Amino acid sequence: xxxxxxxxxxxxxxxxxxxxxxxxxxxxxxxxxxxxxxxxxxxxxxxxxxxxxxxxxxxxxxxxxxxxxxxxxxxxxxxxxxxxxxxxxxxxx
Amino acid sequence: xxxxxxxxxxxxxxxxxxxxxxxxxxxxxxxxxxxxxxxxxxxxxxxxxxxxxxxxxxxxxxxxxxxxxxxxxxxxxxxxxxxxxxxxxxxxxxxxxxxxxxxxxxxxxxxxxxxxxxxxxxxxxxxxxxxxxxxxxxxxxxxxxxxxxxxxxxxxxxxxxxxxxxxxxxxxxxxxxxxxxxxxxxxxxxxxxxxxxxxxxxxxxxxxxxxxxxxxxxxxxxxxxxxxxxxxxxxxxxxxxxxxxxxxxxxxxxxxxxxxxxxxxxxxxxxxxxxxxxxxxxxxxxxxxxxxxxxxxxxxxxxxxxxxxxxxxxxxxxxxxxxxxxxxxxxx
Numbered sequence: 186x187x188x189x190x191x192x193x194x195x196x197x198x199x200x201x202x203x204x205x206x207x208x209x210x211x212x213x214x215x216x217x218x219x220x221x222x223x224x225x226x227x228x229x230x231x232x233x234x235x236x237x238x239x240x241x242x243x244x245x246x247x248x249x250x251x252x253x254x255x256x257x258x259x260x261x262x263x264x265x266x267x268x269x270x271x272x273x274x275x276x277x278x
Numbered sequence: 279x280x281x282x283x284x285x286x287x288x289x290x291x292x293x294x295x296x297x298x299x300x301x302x303x304x305x306x307x308x309x310x311x312x313x314x315x316x317x318x319x320x321x322x323x324x325x326x327x328x329x330x331x332x333x334x335x336x337x338x339x340x341x342x343x344x345x346x347x348x349x350x351x352x353x354x355x356x357x358x359x360x361x362x363x364x365x366x367x368x369x370x371x372x373x374x375x376x377x378x379x380x381x382x383x384x385x386x387x388x389x390x391x392x393x394x395x396x397x398x399x400x401x402x403x404x405x406x407x408x409x410x411x412x413x414x415x416x417x418x419x420x421x422x423x424x425x426x427x428x429x430x431x432x433x434x435x436x437x438x439x440x441x442x443x444x445x446x447x448x449x450x451x452x453x454x455x456x457x458x459x460x461x462x463x464x465x466x467x468x469x470x471x472x473x474x475x476x477x478x479x480x481x482x483x484x485x486x487x488x489x490x491x492x493x494x495x496x497x498x499x500x501x502x503x504x505x506x507x508x509x510x511x512x513x514x515x516x517x518x519x520x521x522x523x524x525x526x527x528x529x530x531x532x533x534x535x536x537x538x539x540x541x542x543x544x545x546x547x548x549x550x551x552x553x554x555x556x557x558x559x560x561x562x563x564x565x566x567x568x569x570x571x572x573x574x575x576x577x578x579x580x581x582x583x584x585x586x587x588x589x590x591x592x593x594x595x596x597x598x599x600x601x602x603x604x605x606x607x608x609x610x
Contacts, residue, residue: 188594191381208447209378211387213593214600225371228364229451248317 191240192218194225196232204236212237280338280402280426281331282493282565286504287323308509313439316382324508327501329383330399331510332441333390336376337401341394341575343369345409346418354412361458362415368451375444382440395580403561404491406569413466413473413480419459421481421488421526427452428522429492437509460529467533481530482538489553490561492519523551 189211195204207226212218218237226232246254262268271278294305300319307314314320343366350366353359377387393399404422409415427449434445466477493499493515505511513521530537541554563569 189590208375208444209381210374213597217593217597224367225374228367228371248315 189213192222192237193240193243194218194222195236195238196222196226197234198231199233201232204234207231209240280429280491281334282400282402282491283499284327284331284334284501284505286327286501288501288504291503291507305507308437308507313442314437315439323504324510325383327505327508328438328441328510329380329385329390331505332376332380332383332444333385333393334400334402336373336380336390337394337399338405339369339373339376341401341405341579342422343373344575344578345405345407345571346415348409349412349415352412353415358462365419365455365458368455372448372451375447376441379438379440379444391583395576395583397567397576400565402491403564403569404487406564406571406575407483407487408571410483411476411480413463413476414484416459416462416466416477417480417484419455419457420463420529421459421484422491423452423455423459424526425488425491425522427456428518428525432512433510435509435512441510463533463535467535477533478535481535485538486557486560487564489519489523489556490558492516492522494558494561495556520550523553527551 191209192212192215193209194207196207197204210218210221210225212221215237219235222235222237227235258264294302294309297305301321304314304318304320304324314324346362346366346369350359350362353362377390380390381387390399394401404425409418430445430449430452434442434449436442436445463477463480466473496502496514496516499515502511502514506514527537527542539554541552543552544550545552564572567573
């Protein structure tokens with residue numbers, strides 16, 4: 186089994202809006218990866234849909250880039266609705 | 279515990295002030311409760327210790343399938359059989375989460391499994407005891423999984439991200455294991471005289487090995503200080519052992535089963551139970567490889583691995599063939 190690649194597993198639960206990463210596993214091909222993911226990650230009704238992606242195909246941001254990537258959003262409080270004070274008496278907004 | 283006496287390769291614990299550069303920054307992050315992730319810098323000794331600890335834990339999960347697997351075909355009812363199958367399947371899953379966590383440290387699962395099969399890697403001492411009667415399946419769920427939960431809940435907060443997250447998943451499933459074991463014991467304890475004897479006999483045989491699972495006493499655990507500083511061990515062996523005893527004794531009382539320890543006493547001042555002397559010679563013998571089932575367990579693992587070789591080869595060949603077909607545009 187020397188060459189079985191690593192796969193990342195994403196599951197959407199029945200009430201979930203999006204697929205969520207749950208873990209990884211090894212499998213020879215995509216079909217086996219889905220079968221294994223079903224056995225390992227959905228034994229207790231955790232999901233209604235499975236995605237598997239080869240780990241090698243995922244591009245990720247690096248931990249060192251945290252500041253340049255995410256700091257700019259911190260100062261933009263006006264992007265949140267609660268930033269704006271409503272005058273008394275306004276309803277349904 | 280599931281990982282016992284993990285060697286840190288460190289002779290003496292250095293204080294944060296004695297560290298410098300990357301190592302100091304690393305220790306400060308751990309002290310501040312920041313999780314270490316696979317891409318982060320970490321000392322070699324931390325990486326190696328974690329590989330030992332996580333792989334030992336993973337090996338324990340899959341070797342732990344063997345004593346219970348022994349009773350799947352002989353479970354007393356269809357419900358008990360289905361439940362035991364589900365539990366043993368969970369253990370396989372736990373092994374997989376843990377091997378995956380170990381792999382994030384740059385080792386390969388095949389190498390870890392080879393180390394187990396060559397006898398170079400350890401697994402928990404507890405799985406080297408035989409399951410002689412159906413009551414043993416009850417005792418394992420109640421005591422062994424109960425002890426495992428006590429050890430694993432703190433590990434959900436350990437410093438290494440992938441290990442902590444694997445523990446969260448494991449703990450969610452483990453509580454079913456403990457309850458189904460206690461349920462087996464309850465039915466036997468409330469059954470016929472022969473069933474009660476069977477339950478008591480299982481408790482007699484599993485109690486001390488379960489107490490020993492937490493590892494040597496604090497005075498003899500040489501590697502604990504470094505593991506504690508790295509936050510990959512959050513409580514001492516004796517602390518966890520005491521917690522297990524205090525939790526389990528009242529559960530035995532409720533079933534009217536007797537803990538096989540004539541020196542067991544409630545200590546009003548400590549608000550804890552005092553116990554008799556633990557036979558550490560037995561523990562060290564089992565860890566050394568001289569327990570009742572060490573050879574049988576390893577032989578069963580190697581045999582399963584060898585007999586599954588053709589399946590692994592076939593799957594790899596099939597994957598290779600379909601990849602070539604896709605590349606050359608051929609269809610079936």
